[in-house]
Amino acid sequence: MADDVIPFHLDVPESVLDDLRGRLNRTRWPDEETVDDWSQGVPLDYLRELCRYWAEEYDWRATEARLNALPQFRTSVDGLGIHFLHVRSPHEDALPLVLTHGWPGSVVEFLKVIGPLTDPAAHGGDARDAFHVVCPSLPGYGFSDKPGDPGWGVERIAAAWIRLMARLGYDRYGAQGSDWGTTITTLIGRQDAEHLAGIHLTPPLAAPDPATFDDLTAGERAALASLEEAQRREDGYSLEQSTRPQTVGYGLVDSPALLCAWIIEKFRFWTDCDGHPENALTRDELLDNLMFYWLPGTGASAARLYWESFRQVQRVFTAGATDLVTVPTGCSVFPKENPRPSRRWAEKRFTDIRHWNEPEKGGHFAAFEQPRLFVEELRVFFRLVR
DSSP states (O other), X not given: OTTOEEEOOOOOOHHHHHHHHHHHHTOOOOOXXXXXXXXXXXXXXXXXXXXXXXXXXXXXXXXXXXXXXXXEEEEEETTEEEEEEEEXXXXXXXXXXXXXXXXXXXXXXXXXXXXXXXXXXXXXXXXXXXXXXXXXXXXXXXXXXXXXXXXXXXXXXXXXXXXXXXXXXXXXXXXXXXXXXXXXHHHHHHHOGGGEEEEEEESOOOOOOGGXXXXXXXXXXXXXXXXXXXXXXXXXXXXXXXXXXXXXXXXXXXXXXXXXXXXXXXXXXXXXXXXXXXXXXXXXXXXXXXXXXXXXXXXXXXXXXXXXXXXXXXXXXXXXXXXXXXXXXEEEOOTTOSSOOOHHHHTTTBSOEEEEEOOSSOOSSHHHHOHHHHHHHHHHHHHTTO
């Protein structure tokens, strides 16, 4: 039946891994950048070394085994096959929680937090903070199906997640999201408030409030400067993916070196890494996430979500939103995140903020970079709404 939930097991053929290694070894490299930093993109020396490691030393089988040790499933929602992790807590009264990733992330972002969230007592926490965790792969990402027709934007994904949680038997649950997951989680709050305990966002998307411009705090001035800097130097990827995802998709699906550069660049600029991505995450962790794009060939299909929804989301955190979000909301704004709205800006859109915190370290991939801080943020907020 269409609504069956079917166990899923990763078993990538060795021939696929051999093909990856061969493509990496046959890469036709460009000439070196003419600067001594990352301002023109990923430096040649670093990318060559990372791709060498990917071909010669990286162990996908270890990550595959780690994923297969967790309960994985697929089910059809609104006509599309969705891959997800569903890890139930040993505590039956745990609160169900759906975690939603974005681009260029994957469910790999959450592997370090699943244990502490589902079994806090085994990780030095309190059993009363336990969650049943559901981590879906976005449509067109990871091992979910690739949409064959337009229309799979953020609203439809939010509706699909609502159906997924109901199918799993959860009539009251929490939702958390980052990147695309922030918008999807917010839309779940709009579409399914009657079943939600609350939503947690890293960060909330809310535009700067012009009414505050004559009395800006230091943090608000820095947030505005970061938005302006991103428009000048960081938006190339989003312009391409939101206008011509198919064009860039040919290279992203065919060339592992291009895929690596395209995604690792964002881990350099979006993490709290002090200038180098491997200061925030290990080389293996970066490649684990990358494999969720290479193995299923999702470079083009993942980019299409920008074509579907990026303009409307960008308007929310630059020009403003007219939709009010009334469900209980927790907000964590990590210091290297962008955008970084202030609480008074966010309160114009989110009318019931129960928890607001600005942790001392971390960036765009909070669960991946700072799992301890991320878990504590969720525990603190959801204690207020369980």
